[in-house]
Amino acid sequence: MxxxxxxxxxxxxxxxxxxxxxxxxxxxxxxxxxxxxxENAAGGLGLSATTAEELHNCGVDAITLGDHTWKQKDAATLLNKFDYCIRPANYPNSAPGRGWAVFNLKSGGKVGVFNLLGRVFTGALVDCPFRKADELLAGPLKDCTIKICDFHAEASSEKNALAFYLDGRVSLVVGTHTHVQTADERISEKGTAAITDLGMCGSSAGIIGMEAEASLARLVTGLPASYKLAQGSPVLCGLICDIDHTSGKAVAVKRIRVECDE
Known part of the structure; x- marks a missing residue:
C-alpha cells in the first residue's frame, strides 16, 4: 500500500x-x-465545512488538524458531520468529533489514522500525547494493521520522541505544524517510518505561507501585525510511504516537494 x-x-x-x-x-x-x-486550510486559520468538502472532493481521504482546530465557527459541526476530519485525540473526550478514524481500503484491509497535538512550546491545554497514543492503539485502532499518526507539534525534539515511543507499533509517524519540510525521513529497524515535518502546501513567496511584511514587522518592531496569505510560487510538500499491507511495516519512504504553476 x-x-x-x-x-x-x-x-x-x-x-x-x-x-x-x-x-x-x-x-x-x-x-x-x-x-x-x-489545520490552515480556511483562510490560513482552521478548517471550515466548505474547505473540508473541497479537499475531500479532490481526492483527500483523511484530513487531520492541530492547534487551530476550533478557529472556524462551524468547527464543531464539521467534526461531528465528516468522519474523515480528525481533530487531535488528546483534546478532552467531550470535545466534538474524534481524534482517530478507520478507513476501509478498496484492496482490503483497514487503515487507522490518529492525530495528536504537542505540548512543548504550543501552550496547548491537552492531555499527554504519549499516553493518548497508548490508549488509541490498545482501543479503537488495535485491529488496524496499518496505523498512521500525524503529530502536530512545534518542537522537533517532541516529534522525534513520539516517533521513538511509537517505534514498531505504528506504520508511519509524520510531523506537521512548522510548515518547513525536514530532510530526515527514515525507516526504523522495527518498520516504522517517520519524518519530523512534512512542510506545507501553499505559497512559497512569503514566510511559511504568509506575506513576509507582517512577520517582519512583528519581529523587527515587537508590535502586533495582521497576517495575510502570501500569493504566488505555490508548492506541495509531503511524503510518500510504501507499507506492507500484511505486516503493517514501512518498506520505503521518500519526501516530495512539487513546485506548481501559478
Whole structure:
C-alpha cells in the first residue's frame, strides 16, 4: 500500500495547488491513500465545512488538524458531520468529533489514522500525547494493521520522541505544524517510518505561507501585525510511504516537494 501525506494546507493558495496537481500526483505516485493536514486550510486559520468538502472532493481521504482546530465557527459541526476530519485525540473526550478514524481500503484491509497535538512550546491545554497514543492503539485502532499518526507539534525534539515511543507499533509517524519540510525521513529497524515535518502546501513567496511584511514587522518592531496569505510560487510538500499491507511495516519512504504553476 502506498500513502501520500501532505503538510499543512495554507489557505486558498494551498487548496488551489492541490486541486490543480491532484491528477498529476495520482499519476506520478500512484498512491492508494491521501492524508493532508487541514489545520490552515480556511483562510490560513482552521478548517471550515466548505474547505473540508473541497479537499475531500479532490481526492483527500483523511484530513487531520492541530492547534487551530476550533478557529472556524462551524468547527464543531464539521467534526461531528465528516468522519474523515480528525481533530487531535488528546483534546478532552467531550470535545466534538474524534481524534482517530478507520478507513476501509478498496484492496482490503483497514487503515487507522490518529492525530495528536504537542505540548512543548504550543501552550496547548491537552492531555499527554504519549499516553493518548497508548490508549488509541490498545482501543479503537488495535485491529488496524496499518496505523498512521500525524503529530502536530512545534518542537522537533517532541516529534522525534513520539516517533521513538511509537517505534514498531505504528506504520508511519509524520510531523506537521512548522510548515518547513525536514530532510530526515527514515525507516526504523522495527518498520516504522517517520519524518519530523512534512512542510506545507501553499505559497512559497512569503514566510511559511504568509506575506513576509507582517512577520517582519512583528519581529523587527515587537508590535502586533495582521497576517495575510502570501500569493504566488505555490508548492506541495509531503511524503510518500510504501507499507506492507500484511505486516503493517514501512518498506520505503521518500519526501516530495512539487513546485506548481501559478
Amino acid at each position: 502506498r500513502v501520500l501525506c501532505l503538510g499543512d494546507v495554507v489557505g486558498r493558495p494551498g487548496r488551489m495547488a492541490l486541486q490543480s496537481q491532484q491528477a498529476r500526483l495520482k499519476s506520478d505516485y500512484k498512491y492508494d491513500f491521501l492524508l493532508v493536514n487541514g
